[in-house]
Amino acid sequence: MNLLTVSGSPHVHADQSVRKIMFGVIISLIPAMLVSFYFFGLSAIILTLTAVVSCALFEFLIQKYILGNVPTIGDGSAMLTGLLLAFNVPSNLPVWMIIVGSLVSIGIAKLSFGGLGKNPFNPALVGRVFLLISFPVDMTSWPLPQSFSTSLTDVVTGPTPLGIVKEGLKKGDALTDLMQQVPDYVNLLLGNMGGSVGEISALALIIGGLYLLFKRIISWHIPVAFIGSAFVFAAVLNFANPEAYVNPFFHLVTGGLMLGALYMATDMVTSPMTPAGMLVFGAGCGIITILIRVFGVYPEGVSFAILIMNAVVPLLNKAFKPRRFGV
Amino acid sequence: MKTFKIGGVHPEENKLSAGKPIEVFPIPQKVFIPLSQSLGAPSKPVVKKGDVVKVGQLVAQGEGFISSNIHSSVSGTVTKIEDYPGAAGYRSPAIFIDVEGDEWDESIDRATDLKRECLLSPEEIVARLKDFGIVGLGGATFPSHVKLMVPAGKKPEYLIINGVECEPYLTSDHRLMLEHGEELMVGISILMKGLGVTKALVGIENNKPDALSHLSKLAASFPGIEIHPLKVKYPQGGEKQLIKALVNREVPSGKLPIEVGCVVNNVGTAFAVYEAVQKNKPLFERVVTVTGKSIPKPANYMVRVGTLVSALLEHSGVNPEEGMKVIGGGPMMGKALTNIDVPVVKGTSGILVMPASASKRMAEVSCIRCSRCTTVCPMGLEPFQLCTESERGFYELAEKDRILDCIECGSCHYTCPSGRHLLDHIRVGKAAVAKMIRARAAK
Numbered sequence: 001m002n003l004l005t006v007s008g009s010p011h012v013h014a015d016q017s018v019r020k021i022m023f024g025v026i027i028s029l030i031p032a033m034l035v036s037f038y039f040f041g042l043s044a045i046i047l048t049l050t051a052v053v054s055c056a057l058f059e060f061l062i063q064k065y066i067l068g069n070v071p072t073i074g075d076g077s078a079m080l081t082g083l084l085l086a087f088n089v090p091s092n093l094p095v096w097m098i099i100v101g102s103l104v105s106i107g108i109a110k111l112s113f114g115g116l117g118k119n120p121f122n123p124a125l126v127g128r129v130f131l132l133i134s135f136p137v138d139m140t141s142w143p144l145p146q147s148f149s150t151s152l153t154d155v156v157t158g159p160t161p162l163g164i165v166k167e168g169l170k171k172g173d174a175l176t177d178l179m180q181q182v183p184d185y186v187n188l189l190l191g192n193m194g195g196s197v198g199e200i201s202a203l204a205l206i207i208g209g210l211y212l213l214f215k216r217i218i219s220w221h222i223p224v225a226f227i228g229s230a231f232v233f234a235a236v237l238n239f240a241n242p243e244a245y246v247n248p249f250f251h252l253v254t255g256g257l258m259l260g261a262l263y264m265a266t267d268m269v270t271s272p273m274t275p276a277g278m279l280v281f282g283a284g285c286g287i288i289t290i291l292i293r294v295f296g297v298y299p300e301g302v303s304f305a306i307l308i309m310n311a312v313v314p315l316l317n318k319a320f321k322p323r324r325f326g327v
Numbered sequence: 328m329k330t331f332k333i334g335g336v337h338p339e340e341n342k343l344s345a346g347k348p349i350e351v352f353p354i355p356q357k358v359f360i361p362l363s364q365s366l367g368a369p370s371k372p373v374v375k376k377g378d379v380v381k382v383g384q385l386v387a388q389g390e391g392f393i394s395s396n397i398h399s400s401v402s403g404t405v406t407k408i409e410d411y412p413g414a415a416g417y418r419s420p421a422i423f424i425d426v427e428g429d430e431w432d433e434s435i436d437r438a439t440d441l442k443r444e445c446l447l448s449p450e451e452i453v454a455r456l457k458d459f460g461i462v463g464l465g466g467a468t469f470p471s472h473v474k475l476m477v478p479a480g481k482k483p484e485y486l487i488i489n490g491v492e493c494e495p496y497l498t499s500d501h502r503l504m505l506e507h508g509e510e511l512m513v514g515i516s517i518l519m520k521g522l523g524v525t526k527a528l529v530g531i532e533n534n535k536p537d538a539l540s541h542l543s544k545l546a547a548s549f550p551g552i553e554i555h556p557l558k559v560k561y562p563q564g565g566e567k568q569l570i571k572a573l574v575n576r577e578v579p580s581g582k583l584p585i586e587v588g589c590v591v592n593n594v595g596t597a598f599a600v601y602e603a604v605q606k607n608k609p610l611f612e613r614v615v616t617v618t619g620k621s622i623p624k625p626a627n628y629m630v631r632v633g634t635l636v637s638a639l640l641e642h643s644g645v646n647p648e649e650g651m652k653v654i655g656g657g658p659m660m661g662k663a664l665t666n667i668d669v670p671v672v673k674g675t676s677g678i679l680v681m682p683a684s685a686s687k688r689m690a691e692v693s694c695i696r697c698s699r700c701t702t703v704c705p706m707g708l709e710p711f712q713l714c715t716e717s718e719r720g721f722y723e724l725a726e727k728d729r730i731l732d733c734i735e736c737g738s739c740h741y742t743c744p745s746g747r748h749l750l751d752h753i754r755v756g757k758a759a760v761a762k763m764i765r766a767r768a769a770k
């Protein structure tokens with residue numbers, strides 16, 4: 001009598017794996033990556049590569065030598081964290097700083113909580129915020145884009161469009177004058193502006209986001225709620241006083257809003273489990289982003305907004321249960 | 328097109344044997360007829376060692392409200408009645424018969440002509456189904472006469488006939504609808520009469536257009552029977568999902584379909600009802616799909632109950648291979664057999680063979696909280712949560728999170744990118760919660 005394999009049902013499995021999901025997200029980030037390489041040149045490439053390699057390496061070393069686990073870098077999640085971390089910092093950030101950021105992302109934000117799936121906060125954003133509060137000058141000196149250059153030194157730095165508006169309004173400049181100083185909407189959409197490596201081109205990010213939706217890696221709930229609530233909130237402010245509050249469309253195409261709404265907030269591990277929870281989570285992210293941008297000290301608030309909402313996820317999971325059958 | 332609303336998945340259909348007409352499987356030399364073939368109490372043997380039996384003769388009597396009679400599927404001599412390991416490996420009593428010839432009980436009408444008129448009263452129909460050992464052939468093997476006995480205060484409105492066959496690979500119901508459509512319609516009419524309803528709705532997924540058009544044509548001459556195409560989605564054959572799809576009613580948690588005025592029967596059952604009522608033929612054979620990507624001749628056989636699975640495999644050209652998986656039923660809800668020398672029973676809808684290379688599960692990794700299990704759960708549960716609660720023994724929490732609503736369709740495990748053994752743990756949790764509730768009630 002031959003030995004039979006026995007297991008519980010089901011006996012077939014969808015063609016899915018964690019690795020497929022992670023590499024799906026990495027593929028969807030390629031358009032934004034190409035745009036950043038075009039505008040920021042070699043420095044963006046070096047920074048991105050360093051972050052990806054150091055995140056993977058830290059994950060491997062910590063799992064193997066400190067935790068004594070079988071390393072799981074093959075699933076691609078550490079590389080994705082590295083990619084997203086690099087996308088969230090200026091391209092001229094000193095390389096050693098991105099290595100420190102990678103260590104914080106992987107070592108503190110991810111592995112100290114138990115690794116993939118168990119971290120409450122988005123690791124790339126924890127790394128970014130750590131860098132922002134530790135190295136505020138380097139983290140807020142933005143190289144202005146120039147068509148592909150291999151120069152590593154002679155970059156011109158300047159504020160981001162959000163920074164121009166924030167500082168100008170603080171000094172009492174008229175909003176209409178300030179809007180003359182920022183790129184027009186076509187350039188904003190394409191990404192021809194100062195900003196972090198991967199956040200500049202709303203268009204490239206939207207293309208990648210559509211790919212994620214098409215591949216069903218993310219659902220529409222978080223991005224739509226995030227972008228929609230930010231837009232509505234900004235529109236209400238703008239309607240109340242157009243002299244003091246900028247056009248809501250400006251908020252959508254500047255800073256990290258698209259990157260945050262499509263990639264950072266939709267991180268499966270740190271977002272809610274039900275559609276209703278996702279909508280509330282996304283709306284919270286959008287509203288807090290605009291609150292920080294308009295009333296806070298920082299010109300940009302996407303990272304803080306998402307991290308704050310990450311902390312609310314367990315509550316949202318308790319509050320919003322799926323619609324039960326027959327109840 | 329109609330379907331159920333919450334959750335669902337689309338596994339590859341792989342209906343390899345859909346084009347294969349039902350073949351009569353050769354009568355084996357001996358049969359093992361288990362005494363426990365339906366939900367409820369095992370039946371009590373009424374024959375003893377040395378007795379000579381005919382095809383269709385009563386060999387075991389149902390005892391208790393939920394139990395059913397069992398009839399001999401062959402003619403021959405009873406050699407012994409003793410424990411034998413069943414599909415799951417548990418030993419339970421079975422009647423062993425050595426076959427001699429093929430002599431049928433005289434009362435069985437073996438002519439193939441269609442008998443449309445049913446002269447029995449509803450009470451007589453119920454009694455006939457009980458006497459003739461008719462049980463649900465969709466897989467749950469619930470005694471059919473019990474389904475027709477509507478509890479006081481409840482009023483049935485619809486007879487729902489399940490022709491969905493949403494399990495991948497299986498085609499026995501599909502072939503039955505194509506080849507025995509008329510008998511099926513008469514069987515449905517008899518069930519309607521027995522139940523006292525004027526409407527029967529037959530749900531068939533639209534991946535079986537031939538069965539849909541065939542039965543729709545026949546339905547024209549059977550008043551009250553409607554054929555409904557359904558959008559392909561697993562687990563539409565689950566009775567709660569089917570009722571939702573057809574009449575848009577939700578069976579309340581913990582209740583039976585009669586609560587929303589429905590009684591659900593499988594097409595295979597309706598055919599067995601026709602044979603029992605119109606042809607005096609007890610349930611001792613059924614259509615079994617033998618299939619799998621690696622087997623040379625996927626087929627649909629009319630098989631006598633008690634025939635060994637190993638005989639079916641041999642007939643289909645399967646070379647037993649170390650590490651292969653043989654599944655009783657479909658790939659989503661079927662049970663992996665521990666032994667291929669087990670008999671076909673009333674509930675065996677198919678035998679699916681998976682080669683060793685396809686029978687292992689993928690490696691299990693951490694849950695990444697992708698929420699796919701929650702999205703696909705047709706009962707609106709949170710499988711990831713129920714799994715953890717069961718693993719940790721948090722049964723009170725699992726009860727509160729409605730673990731007993733789980734229909735074990737396996738959509739969660741099917742869809743999980745981390746390969747979590749969600750349903751394994753949930754099954755353990757369900758058993759523990761049910762035990763906990765019984766203990767509480769006993770206090």
